[in-house]
Amino acid sequence: MSIEFQDVSKNFGKFKALDQVDFTVKEGEVVGFAGLNGAGKTTSMKIACGVINPSQGDVLIDGMSVRKDKIRINGAVAWVPENSLLDNMEKPKSIFMEVGTYLSMRRAEIIERMQKAMKAVSLDTKANIRIGNMSNGMRKRMHIAIGIFMDSKNYLLDETFNGLDPSGVFFLKDTIRNLKKEGKSVLLSTHILPEISELCDRLIIINKGKILDNVMVDDIVNKVTVEVSFYCKNEIDNENIVNILSAFGDVELSIEESKRYGKATIKNYSGKKGSSFKVAESLNKIQLDVISLSERKEEVEEYFKRKISE
Known part of the structure; x- marks a missing residue:
């Protein structure tokens, strides 16, 4: 269980969005990924989950290359984007049925995994409500639930605390702590820095596409x-x-x-x-x-x- 950036660079035309980004998120570790807007956080996340390719370098998810093993890494890493990508008209149960069927699971296994995943993110009573009727925080936890359903070992949380009310923040923090207890690797991109001191083992600072610092949070506080x-x-x-x-x-x-x-x-x-x-x-x-x-x-x-x- 690990997320390993290996000298990753990304160019958009003449603009260098990432410049030799190199770090590792280890098993059972929650790493805060902090930077100003436009620093390169979301670009890093999209590369790590295979949405876009790096111009140079690679990201390994449990040793698998996002360049060469896109299909294999699909279940190994769960991405929670800042803005939900789920269909507002869908219900969680139908989403899990679709994902489970795609993965050749039997109905009984799908139901069992769904119940476990929804309970893990405190949404166990919400399986039959439409995504569009969920709060922002619930939709983000729903993305995490899909990762748990697929037994993902690695989680990419992109500005996940943005726009959450106090109750959403509470439930999300609890979910992240549980992922850590289970030995998952979590990369938490955020500009809400108090959350880093509360949740993270390590802080990585990125600015203008370059890593400025990689430090243990305890060494700071x-x-x-x-x-x-x-x-x-x-x-x-x-x-x-x-x-x-x-x-x-x-x-x-x-x-x-x-x-x-x-x-x-x-x-x-x-x-x-x-x-x-x-x-x-x-x-x-x-x-x-x-x-x-x-x-x-x-x-x-x-x-x-x-x-x-x-």
Whole structure:
């Protein structure tokens, strides 16, 4: 169970939509795929499910090439597009009957799989209502249900939280957590970044078709930034302060014109949360009076904005 992008590039005429995109979503992993509008998220998704071909490179779904094994990957990967592709006049039961018949399943197996799939996405009482009468969130969960029905091991969720009401968000989150528990691979494209910190193991940032970062979410949310302001009776020795504080992380120092007051920001703080008093102790040893000291965690949204602007 894996989704593997191998140096994927995609050109539309002279426009390069993707430029050597390379990453893997492993078994049981939920990976957030974040980028601004037009960054290349949807193009990546369409290539991964075989809707369009890459100009260069390949995507492997459980080791199968989207270029060479289009028929075989149909059941291995489930795509949930931002806007539902299901016929509004159809009912879930008829959709499952059509898919099951195409896959040469017997009626009893189709019914059994349908009930399991609809229950997994909390739609078990909706098998006989028209798709057009479903909410936006229900239609998206219906796409996931089709993947579960086909026993897909990999899921491509493209801006799936867009336009959902609170209840739709709740049910969708629950569905994604269950997919993870069952060991499925999930690539979640979104610009709603708080969902990434709540659901995802890893964050991949794409901008202008290129991968900017591939980082564990825990490595973002567990990092602490320390901010300290201080006063010195004599002129502040900038170099000495930077040397001392660099032992704790990456230092940004600003000194007022009087050279008596200063402020330091320590990013990627090496200590544990709640241990920033050690910073104050180090400054006290060189006769600096600490005026204020604070710790804060970097949110995924803040991290994303910083990376995009670098």
